Amino acid sequence: MTRSTTTTATGGPADTGTPTVGRDAPAAKEPARGAAPRRRGSDGARxxxxxxxxxxxxxxxxxxxxxxxxxxxxxxxxxxxxxxxxxLDHLLRVWNESGFGVYFANSLKVGLVSMVATTVVALAGGYGLARYDFRGKKAFLLAMLCTQFIPGALMLVPLFEIFKTVGLVNSLWSVIVAETVFQLPLSLILLSGFIRNVPRELEEAAWVDGCSRFRGFLVTVLPLLRPGLIAVGSFAFIHSWNHFLFALMFLSDQEKYTVPVGLSYTIGESGSDLGSLAAGGVVAAVPVIVVFALIQRYLVKGLSAGAVKG
Known part of the structure; x- marks a missing residue:
């Protein structure tokens, strides 16, 4: 390290006290006058x-x-x-004359009941997978994952025969059962990963204080699962609301149609009435938009936490 010097009036060197990296250190480049600096983001992108x-x-x-x-x-x-x-003529005509009020109520029932059933069953199964070790656990998880590769269309005929035998054909409960069963594998895997990230010590401390396993779960674990439960429940509701095949195949009375099926029949009945078709699309899209607007801050957190390997 050297110090730069300047020449005094008597010819001797004078110490300026400014440290330099070396004798030949280049001078710092100053931006040209009048030139605005290029703005970049935190990652260097313009x-x-x-x-x-x-x-x-x-x-x-x-x-x-x-x-x-x-x-x-x-x-x-x-x-x-x-x-x-x-x-609002198109919306009023679709809601009153085309029966979308009835379709909306049917879809709401299917979506809410499927959401509750999927969340409750997935919560119980996810807790068992996260907290217990048993023979065949990995094979069970592999089977759950493999079910995601089976298209729902391949199961229409077997499901129809089963529902016909038990008397559920042309009932909203057939759609609810089918939607719940097809959404359970992914929901169970997500919630098991989320529960696995909750420290077991929290439950053990509750047991020491006198809580049973069930009460310890309600007091210590369940409050921490809110993002995961919201993510699973919202996906179950949206999938049930938008699904078309099950409602089309299992329901025959127009009074029991859901919104997607009713919209498909509106296309045939309305012909070239694009206003009615668009109004029906708005009715079908509004609940999904509202759900995403309400739960979007929990959605990413719940999915990312449930995907972490424990």
């Missing part, structure tokens, strides 16, 4: 490198939704790109 792909993705995703809203709220016979003047 703003346009982030916003341009994001804008294209949003346009690709949101334009179909805007087109649906445009036809749903634009008066028939108009061709403007803005839904003005706004009209």
């Amino acid at each position: 703003p346009w490198e982030i916003w341009v792909p994001l804008g294209l993705y949003l346009a690709f995703t949101l334009v179909p939704f805007y087109w649906m809203l445009l036809y749903a709220f634009r008066p028939s016979g108009t061709t403007g790109l803005l839904p003005w003047p706004l009209t």
Whole structure:
């Protein structure tokens, strides 16, 4: 380490007290005057490198939704790109005349009951997989994973024969049972991973204090599972709400149709009435949007925690 010097009036060196890295250290480059520094993100990317792909993705995703809203709220016979003047005629006609009020109630029943049943059964099974070691545990998990590769269409005929035997054909309970069974494997695996990340010592401390295993689970483990339960329950509800095949095959009375099946029949009945079709699509999409808006902050946390290997 050397110190830079300057020449005094008498010709001798004067110590300036400024340390330098070496004798030949290059001077620091100063930005040119009037030149604005290039702004970069925390990862070194320029703003346009982030916003341009994001804008294209949003346009690709949101334009179909805007087109649906445009036809749903634009008066028939108009061709403007803005839904003005706004009209609710299409929604009222679909809700009252096409029976979407009944379809909506049926889908709500199927979705809520399937969500509760899936969450409760997956919670019990996930706790058993996370806290107990038994023979065939790995084979059982492998079988649960393999069921995800079986398309639901392949099981329509066997399920129909089973429901026909037990008298559940043309009943909403047939759709509820089928939806619950097909959603259980993934829900069980997610919740077992989430429970595995909860320290066992919390339950053991509750047992020492006199709690039974069930009460210890309710007091110590269950409150920590809220993100996982919300993630599993929301996926169960949305899948049951949107699923088309089971309701189409197991239900024959129009009064028992769900929203997807009712929307498919509206397409055939309405012909070229795009306003009614778009209004039906809005009715079908609103609950899913509301659910995601309410649980989106828990969704990522629940899925990521449930996917961690314990």
